[in-house]
Amino acid sequence: MSAERFETEFSEMMALIDRHQSVLVTGHIDPDGDCIGSMFAIAQMLEEMGKKVICYAPGEISDLFLKLPGASMLAEREEASSFEHDLVIAVDSPNTARTENFARPCENEDVINIDHHPTNEMYGCVNIVDGAAAAAAVLVYRFFMSVAPDRITAGVADCLYLGILMDTGGFRFQNVDSEALRIASELIDFGARAYELAHEYIYVEKFTTLRLLGLVLDSLRLYLDGRAATMEVTSEMLERTGTTLKDSEGFVDYGAALDDVELVALFRETAPGEVRVSLRSRNHHDVSALAERFGGGGHVRAAGLTLKTDLASARETIVDGFAELLG
Numbered sequence: 001m002s003a004e005r006f007e008t009e010f011s012e013m014m015a016l017i018d019r020h021q022s023v024l025v026t027g028h029i030d031p032d033g034d035c036i037g038s039m040f041a042i043a044q045m046l047e048e049m050g051k052k053v054i055c056y057a058p059g060e061i062s063d064l065f066l067k068l069p070g071a072s073m074l075a076e077r078e079e080a081s082s083f084e085h086d087l088v089i090a091v092d093s094p095n096t097a098r099t100e101n102f103a104r105p106c107e108n109e110d111v112i113n114i115d116h117h118p119t120n121e122m123y124g125c126v127n128i129v130d131g132a133a134a135a136a137a138v139l140v141y142r143f144f145m146s147v148a149p150d151r152i153t154a155g156v157a158d159c160l161y162l163g164i165l166m167d168t169g170g171f172r173f174q175n176v177d178s179e180a181l182r183i184a185s186e187l188i189d190f191g192a193r194a195y196e197l198a199h200e201y202i203y204v205e206k207f208t209t210l211r212l213l214g215l216v217l218d219s220l221r222l223y224l225d226g227r228a229a230t231m232e233v234t235s236e237m238l239e240r241t242g243t244t245l246k247d248s249e250g251f252v253d254y255g256a257a258l259d260d261v262e263l264v265a266l267f268r269e270t271a272p273g274e275v276r277v278s279l280r281s282r283n284h285h286d287v288s289a290l291a292e293r294f295g296g297g298g299h300v301r302a303a304g305l306t307l308k309t310d311l312a313s314a315r316e317t318i319v320d321g322f323a324e325l326l327g
């Protein structure tokens with residue numbers, strides 16, 4: 001747990017919210033549970049306060065998130081682009097590019113930046129950035145507890161719990177710390193439905209998704225004496241199983257479950273000649289450094305990047321990078 005408490009930043013954030021009426025709450029492209037949960041928690045509070053508020057994050061959003069409290073405020077891209085607002089709150093986004101510029105740097109607009117990526121570029125007028133926090137939802141929870149604990153409704157608690165649950169891989173990843181567990185426990189007291197959320201967001205899969213997983217596991221290859229593994233999702237696999245790319249969310253973690261494997265890459269064909277790469281590191285090897293070399297980013301143990309090439313040469317590039325990391 002970080003020593004930084006952000007008390008000054010939290011009052012500045014509240015003062016900005018008090019001064020403004022229309023708020024765009026945004027997050028990173030292809031938002032995950034932490035991003036969505038943090039967005040919806042803040043949006044619910046703003047709505048309760050009588051603000052005009054919409055949530056938008058670019059890319060693909062899993063249908064599962066549409067059932068969450070706060071989802072009614074989720075907007076389509078067009079609505080978000082034309083939404084007249086005087087304040088932007090960006091969550092879980094290390095830079096404005098990750099929001100496709102729905103958040104812009106402080107020189108351009110009033111923007112609050114809440115994030116736990118160590119690579120955060122501090123683009124906000126208020127920056128609540130703690131690279132040691134397990135999830136952005138941890139920081140949003142600290143904000144609520146600092147300025148408005150009575151606004152943590154059961155709906156807000158569900159969203160923040162989901163953020164921590166998903167960013168810790170169901171409380172299994174290396175980022176699990178006493179604060180994440182303490183907050184999760186407090187959120188249950190605030191009404192978070194721990195079992196239902198774990199069941200729905202961690203455990204349950206559709207039939208078609210499991211069939212896709214079968215094909216993806218079949219593509220598993222080991223490199224560097226079994227210390228590195230790769231898997232891939234091709235458009236042909238998606239076609240065969242009637243799935244889309246977002247159904248392969250989290251598949252990279254199956255590779256990380258392998259005995260002796262230290263580094264894993266999942267390659268996903270996003271378009272002809274374009275491959276999205278998800279990287280995982282089981283130990284201290286920093287995959288965010290590798291991702292950054294190709295314009296991507298992330299955390300030491302989880303990062304991502306996009307390569308403008310085909311699957312075979314994407315694999316070659318990353319396996320070379322893995323060889324360097326393992327030394």
Ligand SMILES: [Mn+2]
Pocket residue numbers: 034035092116135136167
């Ligand atoms: Mn996160």
